[in-house]
Amino acid sequence: MRILFFQSFLLLFLGVAVHLTKAQDAPNNTAIEALSRIKGLDLEANPALKGAVLKVLATTRGTPQFVEIVRDFNLTDQGTGLLECVLKNSTNSSGPDAMRLLASQGQSNLITTALQGSNAAPILTVLGNTGEKRFVPWLTPFIKNSNRDLALRQAALSALARTPEGAQFLIDLARADQLSADLRFIAMTELNNVRWPALKAAAAQVLPLPQSQDSQPLPPIAELIQQTGDSTRGSKIFRRPEVGCSNCHQIESEGIDFGPRLSEIGTKLGKDALYQSILDPSAGISFGYEAWQIELNSGDEAFGIIVSETAEVIALKTQNGIVTQYKKTDIRTRQKMSASIMPTGLQLTMSPKDLVDLIEYLTTLKKKS
Template sequence: MIIPSAMRLQRILKRHLRSVCAFLMLLISGSLMSAERPDARVSLADRSVAETLLRLPDFNLRGRPDLIEKLDRYLRANQGTTRYFQLVRQFKLKDRSNELLAIVLSRPGTTPGTWAAETLVQFDKRELLEQTTRHADTDRAVAAVRGLASVGDADTQAYFVETLKKGVLPVETLNAIATALSDQPEGEQFLAEWVASGNLPPQLAFTVGNLLHSSEIAAHRKIATRHLPRPKTSGGNPLPPLKDLVGRSGDPEHGRTLFFSKAQCAGCHQVDREGKQIGPDLTEIGSKLSKEVLYTSILDPSAAISHNYENHEVVTVDGKIEKGILLSRDTTGTTLKDAEGIVRSFSHAEIESFRKLPLSLMPDGIEKKLTVRELIDLVQFLASLKNSR
């Protein structure tokens, strides 16, 4: 046996000692890291439980609060993912219905939003979606409509038809329902027959007309042409269908000129602090609304009235009628700002009646002042107004 020299032995011990020290330091640092970030370890454990449960479709979670707790943490951390929906459906976690509804409302028109709506229907929770379509907050209501539309079954179609016929919801919600119906052959057929019967409510004419003018079915286009002719521009030419307008590009610089002149938009709206502050500030409107919504807001202003800019009416005891945006209504009285920017206040003793009006303070018929090209340029300018940050 060869005995190493003292110097060589010292080098070997020193080398191994360094390895041992490094190993100990790794253990210590790992412990410290786990202590500082406990979620990192829990997350790994929760993920393992979730992945295992996915392979056990017949596993019964009852009586296993430890697994339920880990699964709950995993689902909260992975809300809206494929794994989330697989687990929620596999174990029929109906207690997460409100969570599913929140996904529908926050992510309409997306895969997670569609899956969440489908899961609610599978859980016999359709009523949650239907109730939300009747919500006073039209943003929530429209998101719920889009969620139900993504399910697209016969029950949804029947609910939409019944709701449209009643016509008691805000026009923005009703227009969303009409749009959803048009995506299905039976739904579009109903809209065409409704128009042909002459019973279509006037407030739906713009949206339904555009839907039928863009139809692939010639008979439906013919009905639209006969009963809902397209509005004409200042040049006397009919407006193209909304879908065609959205697909065209314009000149934003010319659109800016129109905004502050011929279109008279600056009489009620501000852009970069220019214009009157009566309606919503449009400085960053391109970051908030699509071109389709911009066109609808201009051509059918009562279809999508911005929150806090609804038109109200005060009738005084001596018969005077005042209309405008509601600035305040409290124990001292009611204050409105009219279309000219004039603020008027009324005490409760002066008011005979007060109500919110279905029509926007913004006048319709702007397309009569502009050519098709000018309208496209105006919308292109508005679409270019984006958040600069």
């Protein structure tokens, strides 16, 4: 009798709470609190109670509360809603919680399908944030498939490095020389920063960190970005002839207009991306700055960036900033290069402090308000 009275009271209470939720057009904390007190009850034995719970659930789509309700009441038909939570909560604990529920409920197909679409990036982030080895097989295909977008492959690599099994997979690939060149730098950075001593030692052998001017390995980017540099000194380093930044880049009207302009680079890129652009320039080539190798019928060659093209003519900018036009009838072959026009090894012209100061200076180059 008491149980029936309690359930009747609860249904009435939830009904009022759901009504308030609809009026507010937002999840109602009172209704959610009420559900937390009855989690674990068998909803299949009480259709009316299940209906009330589902009404509250509908108001929490995409929120952490949605995941909690699905878990607390073992609702196995909410796969689409859980996937929505994964996508909307990729940077907090609710995303991984929703991912675990999908996997444990046998709804992995929703994830594997989504990984083929436009929402792959946040899903890869969540897979890494789970820190669980059972998700490693979902990540490894991105590493092996060079046809997938580079940013997605890098995200999958970062996710793999968060588990011992994933890190070992990457080390084994590198040791067998099967890790593609466009992933080696980020693999080096991630694996030299893992928390497992044996794997960290193995990574140092297979993927050693780049050296600086004094022949000492640079710290991982995760450590470099925590350091505060001297931007005034960094400005002078930028203009050193042996570093050569101004030989290819312009700040305002200073320098040669060949590579991307840097006047607002501090607005566009964070410290981590700035470090990567210097230490591994081919990892993220800016659109429109791809290098081209042209072979002419005369036997001469030209190398630079295509700045314009018509049906008859290609205009090519070379490293001195000069644009030359070539008739297509004079061109035997042309090939887009996979490597960046920016040279590798710039860190060898600097000490670690020089590099930190240079990055600090670049972060100050921002769009004027």
